[in-house]
Amino acid sequence: MAENSDPNAPWKTVSGIGTSAITALLFLFFLQYLPTIAAGDPVRWVVPWIPSLDIDLTFWIDGLSLMFALLITGIGAMVMLYAAKYLAGHPQYDRFAIYLFSFMLSMLGLVLADNLIALFVFWELTTFTSYLLIGFSHAEPKSRRNALQALLLTAAGGLALLAGFILIGVTQGTFEMSELNAAGSLVGKEFYTLILFLVLAGAFTKSAQVPFHFWLPNAMAAPTPVSAYLHSATMVKGGVYLLARMHPSLSGSDLWIWILSIFGAVTAVFASFMALRQTDLKQTLAYTTLMALGTLTMFLAGSTGYAITAAMTFLLVHSLYKAGLFLMIGVVDHSTGTRDADLLGGLRSAMPITAAAAALAGIAMAGIPPFLGFIAKEVAYAGALEMHLWLFIVPMALIAFALMFAVAAIVAYKPFYGPQGELPHEPHEGPWPMLLGPVTLGVLGLLFGLVPGIAAYYLIEPAVAAVMGASDEGGRVKLWAGFNLPLLLSLVTFGLGYLIYFKHQGLRERLARIEAKSPDLDASWDVFLDKFMGFTKLQTRLIQTGVLRQYMFATFAVFALTVFVTLMARDVGGLALGLGGLGFMEWGVALLIIAGIVLVVLTSSRIVALVGLGVVGIGVALIFIMYSAPDVAITQLLVELLVVVLLALAFLKMPNLDPTGEQKHSFPNAVLAVAVGTLTTVVVLLVVDQPFDRRLTDFFEAASWTEAFGRNIVNVILVDFRTLDTFGEIAVVAVAALGAFALLKGFARARNAKGGEK
Amino acid sequence: MEALTAIVIGVLTAAAVYLMLARNFMRFLFGLVLLSNAANLTIFASGRMTKGAPALVPYGEDAPIGVVGNALPQALVLTAIVIGFGLLAFTLALAFEGYRRMKSVDTDEMRFAEPKEDATK
Numbered sequence: 001m002a003e004n005s006d007p008n009a010p011w012k013t014v015s016g017i018g019t020s021a022i023t024a025l026l027f028l029f030f031l032q033y034l035p036t037i038a039a040g041d042p043v044r045w046v047v048p049w050i051p052s053l054d055i056d057l058t059f060w061i062d063g064l065s066l067m068f069a070l071l072i073t074g075i076g077a078m079v080m081l082y083a084a085k086y087l088a089g090h091p092q093y094d095r096f097a098i099y100l101f102s103f104m105l106s107m108l109g110l111v112l113a114d115n116l117i118a119l120f121v122f123w124e125l126t127t128f129t130s131y132l133l134i135g136f137s138h139a140e141p142k143s144r145r146n147a148l149q150a151l152l153l154t155a156a157g158g159l160a161l162l163a164g165f166i167l168i169g170v171t172q173g174t175f176e177m178s179e180l181n182a183a184g185s186l187v188g189k190e191f192y193t194l195i196l197f198l199v200l201a202g203a204f205t206k207s208a209q210v211p212f213h214f215w216l217p218n219a220m221a222a223p224t225p226v227s228a229y230l231h232s233a234t235m236v237k238g239g240v241y242l243l244a245r246m247h248p249s250l251s252g253s254d255l256w257i258w259i260l261s262i263f264g265a266v267t268a269v270f271a272s273f274m275a276l277r278q279t280d281l282k283q284t285l286a287y288t289t290l291m292a293l294g295t296l297t298m299f300l301a302g303s304t305g306y307a308i309t310a311a312m313t314f315l316l317v318h319s320l321y322k323a324g325l326f327l328m329i330g331v332v333d334h335s336t337g338t339r340d341a342d343l344l345g346g347l348r349s350a351m352p353i354t355a356a357a358a359a360l361a362g363i364a365m366a367g368i369p370p371f372l373g374f375i376a377k378e379v380a381y382a383g384a385l386e387m388h389l390w391l392f393i394v395p396m397a398l399i400a401f402a403l404m405f406a407v408a409a410i411v412a413y414k415p416f417y418g419p420q421g422e423l424p425h426e427p428h429e430g431p432w433p434m435l436l437g438p439v440t441l442g443v444l445g446l447l448f449g450l451v452p453g454i455a456a457y458y459l460i461e462p463a464v465a466a467v468m469g470a471s472d473e474g475g476r477v478k479l480w481a482g483f484n485l486p487l488l489l490s491l492v493t494f495g496l497g498y499l500i501y502f503k504h505q506g507l508r509e510r511l512a513r514i515e516a517k518s519p520d521l522d523a524s525w526d527v528f529l530d531k532f533m534g535f536t537k538l539q540t541r542l543i544q545t546g547v548l549r550q551y552m553f554a555t556f557a558v559f560a561l562t563v564f565v566t567l568m569a570r571d572v573g574g575l576a577l578g579l580g581g582l583g584f585m586e587w588g589v590a591l592l593i594i595a596g597i598v599l600v601v602l603t604s605s606r607i608v609a610l611v612g613l614g615v616v617g618i619g620v621a622l623i624f625i626m627y628s629a630p631d632v633a634i635t636q637l638l639v640e641l642l643v644v645v646l647l648a649l650a651f652l653k654m655p656n657l658d659p660t661g662e663q664k665h666s667f668p669n670a671v672l673a674v675a676v677g678t679l680t681t682v683v684v685l686l687v688v689d690q691p692f693d694r695r696l697t698d699f700f701e702a703a704s705w706t707e708a709f710g711r712n713i714v715n716v717i718l719v720d721f722r723t724l725d726t727f728g729e730i731a732v733v734a735v736a737a738l739g740a741f742a743l744l745k746g747f748a749r750a751r752n753a754k755g756g757e758k
Numbered sequence: 759m760e761a762l763t764a765i766v767i768g769v770l771t772a773a774a775v776y777l778m779l780a781r782n783f784m785r786f787l788f789g790l791v792l793l794s795n796a797a798n799l800t801i802f803a804s805g806r807m808t809k810g811a812p813a814l815v816p817y818g819e820d821a822p823i824g825v826v827g828n829a830l831p832q833a834l835v836l837t838a839i840v841i842g843f844g845l846l847a848f849t850l851a852l853a854f855e856g857y858r859r860m861k862s863v864d865t866d867e868m869r870f871a872e873p874k875e876d877a878t879k
Contacts, residue, residue: 546872548786548865552778578761586759590766597773600788613791616770620795623766624835627759627807628827632835636798639843643791646847650854655863657782669779677772680796684764687804697805697828704829705815713813713822713829718836729837736844740851 009089011433015097016084020077023104027073030066034458037066040465044114044178060114060178063462064244067316068111070459071233075323076104078437082327083225085433086334096136100229103129107234111241116165116175123161123202123238127154130235134222146218149525153205153215161202161242164195168249171195181248181469188253196250199242200259207239207293210267214522217274217286224333227282228326228437231289233319240296240315248469251303260301261389265396267294272403276504277511281329281339281411285322288365288407291400292318298396299380302387305464309476310383312463313376316455317364317445321373324361324441325411328354331434332415337424341410346420350427353435355416360442362412364449366405366497367490370479372448372455377401377493379476381486398493405497406504452477553669556676563679575685585626593619604658606651614644631714763803770796783853783863790849794842798835805831 033043042062049057061069080100087093106129109122128151135147169175171190172183186192203209208216216236220227230236243260250256271290278284292314299311331354332347333339348355364373380401384393429435448455456477481487500507545551596615603609617640624633657663700713700721710716718726770792777789805828813829815822853863860868 544872546869546874548868549779549781556775556779582759582762586762590762593766594769597769597792600792601773601776606784609788613788616792616795620799623763623799624802627802627809628812629802629832629835630812632802632832632839635836635839639839642843643846646850647787650850651784653854654784654857657784664781666779669776673772673776673779676775677768677770680771680800681764681768684767684800684803685761688760688764688806692806694828697830700829701813701815701826702821705820711815711817713815713826714832714836717829717833722833725833725837729840732841733844736848739848743851743855 011085011088013084013093013097015094016080016088019097019101019104020080020084023073023080023101024077026108027070027077030061030069030073033061033066037061037063037462038458040462042178042466049115049118055117055175056115057118058114058176058178059112061112062178062466063459063464064241064312064466065111067312067459067463068233068237068241069108071316071319072104072107072111075233075319075437075441076100076229078440079225079229079323079327080104081433082228082330082437083223085431086225086330087223092136096133096223099129099132099136100226103133103229103234107238110238114177116169116177119177120158120162120165123206123242124155124158126235126238127151127158127206130154130219130230133226133230134219136223136226137221140221143221146215146221150215150219152529153212157202157205157212160198164198164202167191167195167198177245181246184248185252186249187251187256192250192253193255196253196255196259199246199250203239203242204263204297205239206242207236207297208267208290209239209263209294209297210270211521213267213271213290214525216290217283218522220282220286224282224326224330227286228323228330231286232323232326236289236293237296237315237319240293240300240311243297243300244311244463244467247300247303247308247467251300257301257388260297261387261393264294264296264298264301265393265400267291268298268400269294269396269403272400272407273511274515275407276403276410276500277508277515279341279508281332281341281344281415282326284341284407284411285325285329288404288411289322291404292322295380295397295400298393299383300467301389302383303468304383304386305468306379306383306386306476308383308464308467309460310376310380312460312467313372313379313477315463316448316459317371317373317376320441320445320448321361321364324357324438324445325365327434327438327441328358328361329411331430331438332427334434335425335430336427340421341414343421343423344415345418346416347427348416351416351429353439354430357435357438357442358412358416360446361438362408364442364445365412366408367401367493370446370449372445372452374490375449375452375477375479377490378481378486381489382476382481382484385485394489398489398496401493402496402500405493406500409497409501410504449479452479553672556672560672560675560679563683564675567679567682572686575682575689577685589619589622589626592622602663604656604663606654606657609657610644610647610651613647614640617643629714631712759807759809760803763799763807767796767799767803770799781864781866783856783865783868786865787846787850787853790846794838794846798838798842801831801835801838 036043042060044061045059047057049055080097083096083100084093087096090096103126106122106125110119110126113119113122131147131151134150135143137143165175168180168186172180172186174180174183180186186195205212216231219230222230268291271287271294275284275287275291278287296311296315296318299307299314302308329339332344332351335351335354336344336347338344360371364371367373367377380397381394384390384397387393456475460477593616596612596619599612599615600609603612617636621633621636621640624630624636700717703721704710704713704716708716708720710720774789774793774796777785777792780786780789808825808827811824811826813822813826813832856868856870857863860870862868
């Protein structure tokens with residue numbers, strides 16, 4: 001199943017080593033901030049972005065973002081080096097390197113952004129880049145489908161998140177996370193519940209909490225380095241990061257405690273059972289990632305020092321061992337050609353370094369002293385005991401950790417000891433670029449456990465302080481905390497976990513049977529998508545009918561409605577219909593025009609309609625003549641003449657208006673027409689009722705002779721003051737003439753061709 | 759006169775809308791002609807109407823004497839009339855060519871760009 005084709009292909013490419021080296025440099029860059037942040041001085045960078053909307057690109061480094069930044073760049077550099085070898089010789093490796101590097105940068109932006117809008121943009125960028133990574137083997141339909149599923153689910157959550165952020169910005173007056181957290185909790189404030197739901201929708205889809213979990217195991221369609229990266233420290237931790245980042249603002253309410261506790265605990269326990277059920281080791285690890293995400297969410301429900309310390313310690317431990325294990329599985333897969341837990345065994349002698357790295361990561365995962373994983377588990381139990389819902393959380397945590405112990409043994413112990421199964425390839429040790437990552441991460445897990453003070457002082461405690469929004473006394477992360485309840489729970493965990501490992505084959509079969517009977521969310525997703533597509537098709541058929549009248553009707557109806565609503569909302573008051581003082585001429589012209597209109601509307605004869613149009617045109621010209629616009633009147637008469645001539649010419653070749661001889665009238669159309677007409681009259685009356693602004697007219701009257709040396713002001717405006725308008729007008733006429741010419745010439749040619757055939 | 763013109767504009771618009779909602783494309787064209795007239799009159803009336811005083815500067819003067827017709831809307835209407843004519847000419851050519859190709863002026867039948875999905879209906 002290994003995606004690469006050629007173990008002898010050159011791997012020291014610019015795209016491989018280059019991206020890895022840049023990421024390593026970034027890691028060093030962030031490393032230098034450790035003392036500053038540990039001393040409690042957050043760093044803030046501001047870059048103006050959209051000044052008109054008051055949106056700046058602000059970055060904020062505190063304990064939380066620094067820990068994430070170090071994990072992202074540190075693990076990123078190792079994963080990129082690993083991928084260079086793992087995918088060496090792959091024809092699209094360069095593309096892969098670019099995807100992976102862009103993903104790393106997006107993730108870095110996400111954890112460093114202080115502005116919520118910037119955070120959202122980076123959030124979506126990680127969604128897009130992870131889509132490209134998950135669907136990297138795009139020739140396989142399954143890859144494409146799983147990538148799209150991850151994209152749609154997390155992007156939908158992202159939209160909810162944006163809505164939540166905007167609500168926060170609008171109600172709180174700032175988009176800066178640091179200012180929001182400093183301003184105190186949002187609990188009980190306006191829209192708190194809505195904001196909480198929207199933010200949680202984003203966080204839960206991204207961090208794959210039940211019931212949005214199903215995209216995560218599917219995302220294993222990606223090459224192993226991607227899984228190692230996305231599912232250890234990055235992508236899926238985005239949601240957890242968000243929960244931690246917004247903890248000071250949103251936590252503490254009953255809603256927060258209940259939702260996070262229940263979703264987190266259910267996800268953790270469900271995922272650990274599912275992990276036990278898998279035989280593909282990569283799938284097993286995918287579900288243990290879910291378990292970790294659930295556990296983190298569950299502890300973020302709390303607000304006590306131990307709960308948050310548990311979350312942050314577990315986050316660090318999990319990132320280290322999970323990346324290591326994924327990479328290790330990749331090495332095993334690469335070497336033996338399989339990831340099946342039932343086949344693998346006894347690889348220790350052939351792959352000693354891999355086995356050692358696996359042991360380091362596995363012991364950390366199982367939570368055995370003196371590894372950091374043990375400390376994380378101790379603190380977690382201490383935290384769980386302090387929480388509001390401890391009666392629920394402690395047993396759930398116990399089940400999850402015990403299952404983790406068993407799964408750790410399946411993943412990290414079983415492939416290397418015991419009898420060897422039938423393997424596709426003869427096993428051999430992996431190359432050093434692929435071993436560097438797992439070994440380094442495994443050793444770190446041990447070192448941090450032996451000297452917990454370093455990890456606590458530089459990483460965990462600053463992160464805890466950032467999440468709790470207050471300086472915290474610390475001192476909870478230690479290898480030996482004395483004989484207490486957490487230690488007892490740890491011992492129970494080991495016993496239970498050992499028992500489960502011993503019985504895991506039988507349990508797996510039983511779980512498989514339960515799974516077969518329970519509803520399949522993944523399949524429901526496909527059904528949902530199909531239904532949704534059906535709905536969009538139906539909607540398109542309803543809206544986009546292809547019938548011009550319906551489009552026109554909709555257009556006019558919307559016009560009428562908007563004008564009507566606006567008029568009602570503005571309360572325009574009474575209308576003065578000043579019809580007094582008008583003479584015979586005025587009334588005569590108006591009636592002439594209306595008579596022409598009636599003729600056009602009611603006739604079935606083309607010639608009568610043309611006559612009606614002519615009457616209307618001449619009536620309008622008369623208005624222009626009477627009211628001081630002789631130039632306009634001349635143009636109107638000329639154009640009217642041309643219109644009638646053109647229409648008459650065209651109608652010679654076209655059918656009657658009503659082929660059946662009878663004109664069909666439509667009542668709804670008439671109602672809409674009268675409505676639009678009436679509204680237009682009202683609007684014009686309102687316009688002429690306003691005080692008149694003569695400034696422009698005064699300017700033209702004064703400047704016409706003195707500046708442009710013309711006595712006909714209308715002409716001067718056209719050819720001098722507003723020449724560009726006239727130029728545009730000429731262009732329009734020229735384009736229309738060209739278009740008409742092209743259309744009609746095509747007609748003439750076709751007719752000639754037809755004549756020639758005859 | 760503005761009030762009466764407003765009524766004329768309303769009638770013109772109503773008739774234009776009614777004709778543009780008809781199935782026959784030629785009626786749509788009539789509607790277009792009426793609508794341009796309504797638009798021109800609207801611009802003209804919005805600039806206020808002055809009777810019998812064209813916007814001219816008499817010889818020997820630097821500016822018009824007394825109140826004359828508002829020159830600006832007249833200039834705009836002149837442009838609009840010509841553009842309306844261009845639009846009509848082009849639409850007419852389209853209708854003409856459309857009729858030649860589809861042998862119909864019924865817009866329900868003229869479905870070159872958006873053909874019907876099911877042939878039964």
